[in-house]
Amino acid sequence: MPAVRNCNLPEDVYYIVERHVWARKVGDLVEVGLTDVAQNLAKTIVSVTPKKVGRTLRAEQSVATVESGKWVGPVPCPVAGVLSEVNTEVVGNPPLINADPYGAGWIARIEPTDWETDSANLLTGPEAIAAYEQFLEREGISCGE
Numbered sequence: 001m002p003a004v005r006n007c008n009l010p011e012d013v014y015y016i017v018e019r020h021v022w023a024r025k026v027g028d029l030v031e032v033g034l035t036d037v038a039q040n041l042a043k044t045i046v047s048v049t050p051k052k053v054g055r056t057l058r059a060e061q062s063v064a065t066v067e068s069g070k071w072v073g074p075v076p077c078p079v080a081g082v083l084s085e086v087n088t089e090v091v092g093n094p095p096l097i098n099a100d101p102y103g104a105g106w107i108a109r110i111e112p113t114d115w116e117t118d119s120a121n122l123l124t125g126p127e128a129i130a131a132y133e134q135f136l137e138r139e140g141i142s143c144g145e
Contacts, residue, residue, distance in 0.1 A: 007143035
């Protein structure tokens, strides 16, 4: 997994770099979570409050609210669609996002309205890593500090 400024950034997910959110196609659904950068900036996540399953969301509309000792904010949905599943493990154990942001720490699964169109607006692969590198460098952000 590529690391930029000590932040883990897998190339196999899609990113909204400025919002520190990732998306991964899993079958017919899109898994959504916070990046390693987000969990490092937030520090220990203490609360995850998802929207209700069945809710229709626009791209970048909040799929959940996450709270830490330092920060409270929305988790923007990378694609438009219907919220089909919430990770109850993360709701019951929010620091799971800190421990495994791209695995067990996923937040929600969306049934996308138009994955092909919406994913074209997201960055993935080497292009995403390069964009994140520029962002982290510009903002002076490193993970694990």
